[in-house]
Amino acid sequence: MSNTRTVLITGTSSGIGLATAKVFHQNGWNVVATLRNLDAARPELVALAKGDEPRLILERLDVTDAAQIKAAIEAGIRQFGKIDVLVNNAGYAQNGVLEGISSEKVKEQFAVNVFGVMDTIRAILPHFRANGSGGVINISSGAGLWALPLGTMYSGSKFALEGFTEALSYELASQGIFVKSIIPHGGVQETEFATRFIGSTPTEPDSPEEKAQYKEVMDAYGPLVMKVYASRLRAATDGSDRLRYTIGVDKRGFLAKRYNSTSDEDYMQFMRAFFPPVNDEDVEAWKKTQKS
Numbered sequence: 366m367s368n369t370r371t372v373l374i375t376g377t378s379s380g381i382g383l384a385t386a387k388v389f390h391q392n393g394w395n396v397v398a399t400l401r402n403l404d405a406a407r408p409e410l411v412a413l414a415k416g417d418e419p420r421l422i423l424e425r426l427d428v429t430d431a432a433q434i435k436a437a438i439e440a441g442i443r444q445f446g447k448i449d450v451l452v453n454n455a456g457y458a459q460n461g462v463l464e465g466i467s468s469e470k471v472k473e474q475f476a477v478n479v480f481g482v483m484d485t486i487r488a489i490l491p492h493f494r495a496n497g498s499g500g501v502i503n504i505s506s507g508a509g510l511w512a513l514p515l516g517t518m519y520s521g522s523k524f525a526l527e528g529f530t531e532a533l534s535y536e537l538a539s540q541g542i543f544v545k546s547i548i549p550h551g552g553v554q555e556t557e558f559a560t561r562f563i564g565s566t567p568t569e570p571d572s573p574e575e576k577a578q579y580k581e582v583m584d585a586y587g588p589l590v591m592k593v594y595a596s597r598l599r600a601a602t603d604g605s606d607r608l609r610y611t612i613g614v615d616k617r618g619f620l621a622k623r624y625n626s627t628s629d630e631d632y633m634q635f636m637r638a639f640f641p642p643v644n645d646e647d648v649e650a651w652k653k654t655q656k657s
Contacts, residue, residue: 369420371395371445372601373438375428375485376455378405381504381549385454386410388598390421397441397448399426401455428455428481434488442492450500450601451489453482458508458519466518478522483529493542500543502600503530507550507611511619514640534608544608545600550620551613 372389376382378400386398390413398410403425406414413421422444424437441448456478459470486501493499508516509523527546534544600610615621617639626632 369393369395369445370449371397371441371447372450372452373397373399373441373448373489374452374454375399375426375481377410378402379407382454383407383410385452386421387413389601392598394420395445396421397424397437397444398422399424399437399455401425401427426455428453428485429476431484431488434485438489438492447496448489448492449496449498450502451485452502452504452601453485454504455481456504456522458516460515460519462515463517471518474518474522475525478519479525479529482526486533490537490542494540498541500545500601501533501537502545502547505530505546505548507548507613507619509546510548510550511623511636531608538606543606546609547600548609548611549613550611551615551617 370393372394374382374386374389374396377386377398382400386396387409390396396413398406398414398421400406400423403423406423410421410423413419414423422440424440426433426437428434438448457474459466459474482503489499489501503526505526506519506523508520509527512520512524530544530546537544600607611620613620619636622632622635626635
């Protein structure tokens with residue numbers, strides 16, 4: 366059995382998941398790079414997976430499919446002898462007013478962002494316990510610390526993930542298994558994620574002011590994205606008891622206010638100043654966009 370450490374990463378088809386797989390590999394780790402559709406694997410990962418004894422393998426894994434979770438874990442152990450760290454990266458965001466989101470879509474959001482994470486961890490824990498060590502890194506979001514308008518589903522799923530991650534960290538600490546949360550915020554998501562999320566909003570920006578704001582948000586993603594990749598590697602290797610790694614620029618002060626408010630009333634007053642109430646006309650207008 367090789368002494369090289371091994372990481373299994375979910376959601377490596379693009380963006381931060383793809384880059385994370387490459388960064389771990391570049392830093393000498395064995396990598397089990399998983400994705401829902403193997404045909405969507407990027408050429409750079411395919412190239413790394415070739416050879417007689419590759420340090421990276423590609424495995425199919427839809428986190429909502431228990432059989433695929435089990436098969437991917439078994440493939441990683443079979444190839445590399447053991448898995449040391451699990452990075453739960455797979456996830457997505459949908460937004461909109463609650464009345465316009467179907468029950469099926471609600472379940473879909475939580476199935477990927479919460480239940481899929483739980484099922485993947487549950488499947489790998491016996492292996493970690495047998496080794497007497499292991500680590501879980503869950504990729505959360507600033508939306509798991511504070512909520513934003515139209516974010517009931519995404520924030521709901523990430524708040525659930527944050528609570529679950531903290532509770533699990535206490536539960537597994539005595540068994541030599543660490544659990545950590547990485548929290549990108551303030552413009553640190555990768556461009557593809559941001560495009561998908563903002564692209565799912567009810568309307569496209571049309572006024573000069575809206576377009577300028579949209580461009581400002583999107584331009585913030587690129588320069589800071591490497592901090593997210595580095596934080597995942599640091600969380601896996603720093604040997605600390607730290608639970609949360611927040612990465613980003615707190616330009617509007619959401620993070621500072623969440624942790625430094627003297628009262629909940631103080632925090633809510635601060636947040637509501639950014640988000641005026643949504644009226645019935647706004648809700649109906651949004652519903653119409655979903656039917657067209």
